[in-house]
Amino acid sequence: MSLPRSKIIVRNTRPEDFSGIAELSREVYAESPPWSEALLSSHLRVFPEGQFVAIEVDGGRVVGMAASLILLWDDYDMNMDWLSFTHSGTFTNHDSAHGRTLYGAEVMVNPTMQRRGIGKKIYQERRSLVQRLGLLRIRAGARLRGYHRFAHRMTAEDYVMRVVQGKIADPTLSFQVREGFAVIGVVADYLHQDSESRGFAAVIEWLNPNVATPDDFRARNPKFLRPEASSLSC
Ligand SMILES: CC(C)(COP(=O)(O)OP(=O)(O)OC[C@H]1O[C@@H](n2cnc3c(N)ncnc32)[C@H](O)[C@@H]1OP(=O)(O)O)[C@@H](O)C(=O)NCCC(=O)NCCS
Structure with a gap:
């Protein structure tokens, strides 16, 4: 008989979660240094509401996390890398x-x-x-974790189009597409050391339906949209 699964809650990150986040980082990215206390503290200093952990109610283990910051997009170029978008992971550009x-x-x-x-x-x-903050959108770089299996026979753009159409499952981008994100571009050199993606990422966007205008939806590159997603709703 399998044990019942512990309930999971998502809440804002607290300093006492840092060691659990470091442990989680090691589980997910064995080959990279884990999130450090210095960087996680910096996130809480600049934007505590933007940092989340998923916690097992029984025992309090950290089983998931997300980190975000607010950007004035005009200050950036879509082709910039992760280090530039996050000020080397500090979020001091929030x-x-x-x-x-x-x-x-x-x-x-x-x-x-x-x-x-x-x-x-x-x-x-x-x-x-x-929605609470009345922001226009979420954007992110979705590293193409499954691309290394296809890189010898298609470009990163072709790969992304196939993932969006549901013909290929990518461990990260398929999740984000399921979560209502649209791809607005494909960029190289986003995460330089990432061998799985060969450095490529899809730039993804979710528009806040309470704030976005029809023009915001129309501005998306139709090349990467699923046929049923090219209407004005999201
Ligand atoms: C990407 C990640 C955060 C997804 O978290 P998760 O808890 O497994 O996702 P969920 O179970 O909530 O899945 C949500 C939806 O996405 C779909 N999905 C998740 N992973 C998928 C995959 N590998 N392939 C296809 N669909 C997937 C689920 O089927 C589900 O769809 P549904 O609503 O129709 O049931 C997780 O796989 C992860 O930590 N990956 C490693 C780190 C990483 O790559 N992060 C992204 C950096 S850009």
Whole structure:
């Protein structure tokens, strides 16, 4: 008989979660240094409402996390890398006075707990935050984790189009497409050391339906839209 699963809640990150987040980082990205206390403290200093953890109610283990900041998008170029969008992971470029874009800098779920709706719960909190703050949208770079399996036979753009059409499943982008994100571009050199994606990422967007205008939806590159998603709703 299998044990009943512990209930999961998503709430804002607190300093006492830092060691659990570091542990989670090691589980998800064994080859990279985990999120450090210095960077996580910086996130809480500049934008505490934008930082989330998913916690097992029984025992309090951190099983997921997401980190975000607000950007004035005009200050950036879509082709910039993750380090530029996040000021080297510090989020000190957070600009809630002028920005209308929540930038998703990180999201991860413990590998043994994936595909159980935890990522979805975290994204629901992100969308609620955007609605509460009256922001226009969420944008992020979705690294193309499955691209290395196809890189010898198609470009990153072709790969993204196939993922969006549901012909290929990508471990990250398929999740984000399921969560209502549209692809607005494909960029190289987003995460330089990432061998799985070969550095490529899809720039993804979710528009806040309470704020976005029809023009915001029309401005999206139709090349990457699913046929049923090219209407004005999201
Ligand atoms: C991406 C990630 C956060 C998703 O979290 P998760 O808890 O597994 O996702 P959920 O179970 O909430 O899935 C939500 C939806 O996405 C779909 N989905 C999730 N992973 C998927 C995959 N690999 N392929 C296809 N669809 C997927 C689910 O089927 C579900 O769809 P449904 O609503 O129709 O049931 C998680 O896989 C992860 O931590 N990956 C490693 C870190 C990473 O790559 N982060 C992104 C950096 S850009």
